[in-house]
Amino acid sequence: MRKYRLMSPGPTPVPEKVLLRMADTIIHHRTPQFGNILKDVNSKIKKVFSTKNPVFIFASSGTGAMEASVTGLLSKGDKALIINGGKFGERFGKICQAYGVKTVDYDVTWGESASPEIVKKLLKENPDIKAVYGTLCETSTGVVNDIKKIGEVVSVTDAVFVVDAISGLLADEFRPDDWGVDVVVCGSQKGFMLPPGLAFLSLGPKAEKLVEKSNLPKFYFDLKAAKKSHAKDDTPWTPAVSLITGLDSVLDMVLAEGLDNVLTRHARLARATREAVKAIGLEVFSKSPSNAVTAVKVPEGFDGTVLVKKMRDEQSITIAGGQSELKGKIFRIAHLGYMDEYDTIGAIAGVEIVLSQMGYPIELGKGVGKAQELLK
Numbered sequence: 001m002r003k004y005r006l007m008s009p010g011p012t013p014v015p016e017k018v019l020l021r022m023a024d025t026i027i028h029h030r031t032p033q034f035g036n037i038l039k040d041v042n043s044k045i046k047k048v049f050s051t052k053n054p055v056f057i058f059a060s061s062g063t064g065a066m067e068a069s070v071t072g073l074l075s076k077g078d079k080a081l082i083i084n085g086g087k088f089g090e091r092f093g094k095i096c097q098a099y100g101v102k103t104v105d106y107d108v109t110w111g112e113s114a115s116p117e118i119v120k121k122l123l124k125e126n127p128d129i130k131a132v133y134g135t136l137c138e139t140s141t142g143v144v145n146d147i148k149k150i151g152e153v154v155s156v157t158d159a160v161f162v163v164d165a166i167s168g169l170l171a172d173e174f175r176p177d178d179w180g181v182d183v184v185v186c187g188s189q190k191g192f193m194l195p196p197g198l199a200f201l202s203l204g205p206k207a208e209k210l211v212e213k214s215n216l217p218k219f220y221f222d223l224k225a226a227k228k229s230h231a232k233d234d235t236p237w238t239p240a241v242s243l244i245t246g247l248d249s250v251l252d253m254v255l256a257e258g259l260d261n262v263l264t265r266h267a268r269l270a271r272a273t274r275e276a277v278k279a280i281g282l283e284v285f286s287k288s289p290s291n292a293v294t295a296v297k298v299p300e301g302f303d304g305t306v307l308v309k310k311m312r313d314e315q316s317i318t319i320a321g322g323q324s325e326l327k328g329k330i331f332r333i334a335h336l337g338y339m340d341e342y343d344t345i346g347a348i349a350g351v352e353i354v355l356s357q358m359g360y361p362i363e364l365g366k367g368v369g370k371a372q373e374l375l376k
């Protein structure tokens with residue numbers, strides 16, 4: 001028997017306390033009991049999002065909120081700027097195409113962060129752009145983007161700035177209200193330490209104007225309906241009752257630890273992971289690494305898919321491989337949510353063992369020692 005260790009950038013492990021809370025009796029959602037929980041959640045989640053804006057909660061994976069940020073804001077024939085530096089930036093473009101929104105595509109080299117200067121130039125060349133879609137942590141490459149600088153550029157134009165913070169929130173610093181971000185989308189199964197199944201969307205005043213005018217087809221993810229219900233601490237459809245009660249516990253845990261302390265914890269684990277893999281002789285893939293997940297280059301001549309498979313099947317540690325063009329070329333270790341020093345050290349130990357089994361020249365303990373040094 002081996003313990004199951006989930007070290008992927010989503011889903012992430014769920015604290016036992018939260019699992020127990022979610023195992024409680026399912027109460028009816030149109031009751032004062034559930035209404036009180038939702039009211040509490042609605043107020044606490046704003047603190048975790050560092051925003052004054054309302055945060056809507058959907059019963060869907062994160063992509064549902066991404067889709068809502070397109071269908072809820074835009075209209076037929078509108079133009080959007082897509083900052084695409086990986087699988088998730090690309091997804092915003094695909095959603096826009098599915099709904100007939102014209103896109104201006106800023107393709108960022110994978111592993112690099114987006115340049116605020118290029119965003120500025122594209123906005124100048126296309127003054128009719130209604131919305132800019134960006135990503136805080138591009139999970140597929142382990143890159144954190146400079147949302148603050150991009151926000152400075154977007155906020156002086158008429159365009160609204162939508163940021164996918166699905167994996168970045170609670171791991172990388174993010175101050176949407178101060179940084180000119182109008183809409184934030186997020187999901188439950190990453191930094192929020194919950195099972196998959198909830199999506200979040202915060203809506204600022206500049207974006208609300210677009211919501212009023214938007215005519216793209218929509219029903220389930222209707223932001224006008226969400227806003228109307230939210231004002232009464234209610235939801236338009238049946239909410240995911242058990243996930244929302246779990247969220248109530250998570251928000252208490254995060255606020256008790258303190259947002260800054262949560263960020264510091266992620267930064268510490270991420271740094272230890274980066275330095276440990278360097279000590280093994282490997283290279284960090286991202287030029288601007290996120291504290292949510294570390295993407296590591298697989299050494300020349302070795303197959304990353306084998307490494308990830310051996311980690312999962314033989315060591316019982318689930319990490320992530322590379323997607324699309326990075327398949328087999330990188331592996332990704334998360335430091336996201338309910339993870340601590342010993343999870344990080346364990347993952348590094350597993351990587352060392354598997355690499356040595358694969359014939360990579362390695363002195364066992366080099367990475368582990370480095371991580372211990374940084375985490376003691």
Ligand SMILES: *Cc1c(COP(=O)(O)O)cnc(C)c1O
Binds near residue numbers: 088187
């Ligand atoms: C995980 C993730 C998503 C997708 O979320 P789903 O819950 O799988 O729909 C979107 N964007 C980023 C950056 C992510 O990490």
